[in-house]
Amino acid sequence: MSIRALRTLAAIEELGSFQRAATRLNMTLSAVSMQVRQLEAEYGFRLFDRNFRPPRFTGEGATLAARAREVLALYDDLPAIARGVSPMIGEVSLGVVASASVRLLPGLLATLLAYHPQARLRVETGLSAFLAGKVATGLLDAAIVTRTPDLDARLQVETVVLEKLVVAAPRSRRRQTGVDLLRRERYIRFQPDTGVGKVIDRFLERTGIVPRDLVVLDSIEAVIECVCHGLGVTIVPEPDARRYGRDRVALMELGRPPLTRALALITRNKPSAKPLHDSLLALIRASLVDAGRRR
Numbered sequence: 001m002s003i004r005a006l007r008t009l010a011a012i013e014e015l016g017s018f019q020r021a022a023t024r025l026n027m028t029l030s031a032v033s034m035q036v037r038q039l040e041a042e043y044g045f046r047l048f049d050r051n052f053r054p055p056r057f058t059g060e061g062a063t064l065a066a067r068a069r070e071v072l073a074l075y076d077d078l079p080a081i082a083r084g085v086s087p088m089i090g091e092v093s094l095g096v097v098a099s100a101s102v103r104l105l106p107g108l109l110a111t112l113l114a115y116h117p118q119a120r121l122r123v124e125t126g127l128s129a130f131l132a133g134k135v136a137t138g139l140l141d142a143a144i145v146t147r148t149p150d151l152d153a154r155l156q157v158e159t160v161v162l163e164k165l166v167v168a169a170p171r172s173r174r175r176q177t178g179v180d181l182l183r184r185e186r187y188i189r190f191q192p193d194t195g196v197g198k199v200i201d202r203f204l205e206r207t208g209i210v211p212r213d214l215v216v217l218d219s220i221e222a223v224i225e226c227v228c229h230g231l232g233v234t235i236v237p238e239p240d241a242r243r244y245g246r247d248r249v250a251l252m253e254l255g256r257p258p259l260t261r262a263l264a265l266i267t268r269n270k271p272s273a274k275p276l277h278d279s280l281l282a283l284i285r286a287s288l289v290d291a292g293r294r295r
Helices: 003-015 018-024 029-043 059-083 098-115 128-136 178-184 195-207 220-228 238-245 271-294
Strands: 090-097 119-126 142-146 155-170 186-190 212-217 234-237 249-252 260-268
Touching: 003 018, 003 029, 003 059, 018 029, 018 128, 029 059, 090 098, 090 128, 090 271, 098 119, 098 142, 098 238, 098 271, 119 128, 128 142, 128 155, 128 260, 142 195, 142 271, 155 178, 155 195, 155 220, 155 238, 155 271, 186 195, 186 220, 186 234, 195 234, 195 260, 212 220, 220 234, 220 238, 220 249, 234 238, 238 249, 260 271
Parallel strands: 090 119, 090 142, 186 212
Antiparallel strands: 142 260, 155 234, 155 249, 155 260
């Protein structure tokens, strides 16, 4: 028996399918099925009734999945216990939403080295929902993600910074309003299944704006480059528009108060995770203050 196999079983129970568990755990479907069969061989009974599609838990399988959750809860608490008084001793696994990693990580690492030189940070980037799922199931200690209403209720969530979202347009369009440009120009859409993409889509739906999509891209830098080449307009976080667009694009706000996206620190919502949550929160805020002073 391995912790990984138990984690796989618990994910299948939570998500209701082998495929969704595979996606959550960044595994292939065949690897998930293999781990289930290994557990069945080890314990000598079937965990799933495969006469159904999707397969359903047997009574024994449901019991083992419940016990697996208890074992995983204890196992995932071991790092917090081992850290003792200082939650930043040893390795800390942190997820960072890809659209903010370039701006946040260098400052955070510098601050970590200054205050906790003995700590080791293992960083993973990805979409907000993917990272949130890994934190909720104990595969990551914490993550910085876009705050959205659909974040898992098992998470402790605390906003660390608000970023203004702006319309970025070719400089030749700078005398027009952002809303007018969104209604008239071709639209270069940043990946809609990201956290920031969801915030943008809710704004467009709320205001009744139906952009004329030209292309959907999964890189903010590529989105801005398309704008710089005069191919259309977009909505992106202002810091990214300034970083990648420099003086090549015009930026317009989207009303008052401005549209924003919240970046939040998430950890599991349990007492054993609070010391790490508080330590990371202090480090992130200190790194943001230092970044502001350098500007």
